[in-house]
Amino acid sequence: MLETYSLKGNAVITPQKIINKGMIKINNKNIEDIGSKADYHIDLPKDTYIFPALxxxxxxxxxxxxxxxxxxxxxxxxxxxxxxxxxxxxxxxxxxxxxxxxxxxxxxxxxxxxxxxxxxxxxxxxxxxxxxxxxxxxxxxxxxxxxxxxxxxxxxxxxxxxxxxxxxxxxxxxxxxxxxxxxxxxxxxxxxxxxxxxxxxxxxxxxxxxxxxxxxxxxxxxxxxxxxxxxxxxxxxxxxxxxxxxxxxxxxxxxxxxxxxxxxxxxxxxxxxxxxxxxxxxxxxxxxxxxxxxxxxxxxxxxLKIQNNIGTLETQKYADILVIKALHDDPYEALIKADINDIILLTLEGKPIYGLPDLEELFTLQETSYTTVSVKGQDMLVKGDPVKLLKNIQKAVGYKKILDFMPLDL
Ligand SMILES: [Fe+2]
CATH class of the missing domain: 3.20.20.140 (Metal-dependent hydrolases)
Structure with missing residues (x-):
């Protein structure tokens, strides 16, 4: 498994400041550093902001x-x-x-x-x-x-x-x-x-x-x-x-x-x-x-008494990261505007759990078990198999149940 990688976006949102053209380095489950580059580095699609996961x-x-x-x-x-x-x-x-x-x-x-x-x-x-x-x-x-x-x-x-x-x-x-x-x-x-x-x-x-x-x-x-x-x-x-x-x-x-x-x-x-x-x-x-x-x-x-582990992008905290499109000059406004289709990547303890197909190599190197799904017309990679889940549910209830919070095109 890949131990260390880094991501670069338009800005990294830390508690102290917004770091323009910032980088974040992940080592195993944690944030190792804000600002330095790993051997395995990903320049995220342009116009993206790097937030802590929600x-x-x-x-x-x-x-x-x-x-x-x-x-x-x-x-x-x-x-x-x-x-x-x-x-x-x-x-x-x-x-x-x-x-x-x-x-x-x-x-x-x-x-x-x-x-x-x-x-x-x-x-x-x-x-x-x-x-x-x-x-x-x-x-x-x-x-x-x-x-x-x-x-x-x-x-x-x-x-x-x-x-x-x-x-x-x-x-x-x-x-x-x-x-x-x-x-x-x-x-x-x-x-x-x-x-x-x-x-x-x-x-x-x-x-x-x-x-x-x-x-x-x-x-x-x-x-x-x-x-x-x-x-x-x-x-x-x-x-x-x-x-x-x-x-x-x-x-x-x-x-x-x-x-x-x-x-x-x-x-x-x-x-x-x-x-x-x-x-x-x-x-x-x-x-x-x-x-x-x-x-x-x-x-x-x-x-929830877990502020030492998650909630902000800081060294030694879990690498729970959300990357979204930069829909506004102000990153916080961009977050408020963001919809499901504006998510580029979501990680949990350094492992990608949802993201664009361009990031497939990261999913593979991090050994995430994933499937490709269509989310409102856009292909995405996601941990697990939510399509199978929805099909199970439709079978159980006996008709094509639509659940709007599951934005998958079946
Ligand atoms: Fe409640």
Whole structure:
């Protein structure tokens, strides 16, 4: 296997600065150096930017299926539990039950991979996802503790708030929980419920927080919690989202997540654009592209307690790299504009997992097991065999199921 190689693009995006005409050198799984050249060197197609691979901090891989389940037209939900009741009796879940759990997991992983995501957090208990994590084409966070949601309707995920939070503290893992995803008294007491169990601090990754009062925002800042913003899912279900401007102004660590496609965006690229659109609609001003970039890279790495390993392009971190077309002079604006067809290369720990056919030699030298697929009319190389996966799914459901987050031409 090739041990060392380097890539050169229009710019390398590091935390300190944007390095024009920069190079990045990869040695095995890690970034060895920013700026030097290896014997095996690739000049990327011109007009490309080299970013850290994206991190999707909130998904439910088992639930990435379509169509969406939502409120009746002209109405919205008051709390997440209302959605869950609709979900359980839906034809979507009935159809999905014909597909193996493993294939569902692969679908969710490919949804993320095709949008430049190399790391995802799957909000399900370990006993569900442990089986599949080692096989999936991207990194799925294995070190976390969990509670379904801080309300009286919570599913029995994990060993309860107190035990799971204590475990997070002991192991330096994130404690992940849906928080205040609703507007009745029960849901809006979510912060108090966590406080009661001494489970509201720097280990928390609190998802949604749409019921937060101004006081809750202050408490979250004081406690140094991380929050997860899923605007597309929130607007679809509740016709509003969290107090994002106040949360950002307070200096809280905010990450952007897609949630599953049952309610959220098709992928993280779409979610970034949605975040900008809804922020402009809510506040009449732009959310800086660099802020959005941070919400899908360095901020989630901090929330998930893996900032020493991923989230930025820095020496010794894993070589999780996303190369995209330079669609704008400002690389961050280019990232917000990027769509599936604008991805040139995605690597996970130095190994290519998705990329242009021009990079086939790198796939071969790095011993990635790959197939060639057509993505919206463009040939791409991808780790594994997502075409076979889709065909399996079509066979299982008995018709030519189209899943828009799987952009393959069959
Ligand atoms: Fe969720």
């Amino acid at each position: 991190i999707n901090v909130h998904d439910h891989l088992r639930g990435d299926y379509l169509p969406k389940i939502g409120p009746q037209p002209g109405t919205c939900y008051i709390k997440c539990h209302d959605w869950e009741k609709d979900l359980r009796v839906s034809g979507v879940v009935k159809e999905r039950s014909k597909i193996s759990e493993k294939d569902c997991y692969f679908l969710g992983a490919y949804k993320n991979l095709f949008s430049g995501v190399a790391t995802v957090q799957d909000h399900y208990p370990h006993k569900i996802n442990n089986l599949y994590i080692p096989e999936l084409p991207i990194r799925v966070i294995a070190n976390y503790t969990i509670h379904h949601e801080a309300s009286s309707h919570s599913l029995a995920w994990g060993d309860g708030i107190k035990v799971e939070h204590a475990k997070a503290k002991k192991l330096n893992y994130p404690f992940i929980v849906h928080l205040e995803e609703g507007f009745d008294a029960d849901y809006q007491a979510g912060v108090e419920l966590l406080e009661k169990h001494q489970a509201f601090d720097t280990y928390n990754v609190n998802i949604h927080c749409i019921g937060f009062s101004d006081q809750d925002v202050k408490k979250a800042k004081k406690a140094d919690c991380s929050l997860v913003w899923c605007p597309a899912s929130n607007i679809f279900m509740y016709n509003l989202t969290c107090k994002i401007k106040k949360m950002l102004s307070a200096g809280i660590n905010i990450s952007l997540g897609t949630d599953s496609t049952a309610t959220g965006s098709f992928n993280l690229l779409e979610e970034m654009r949605f975040a900008r659109k809804i922020y402009r609609k809510m506040y009449g001003e732009n959310l800086a592209a660099k802020k959005i970039f941070e919400m899908v890279t360095v901020n989630p790495s901090r929330a």
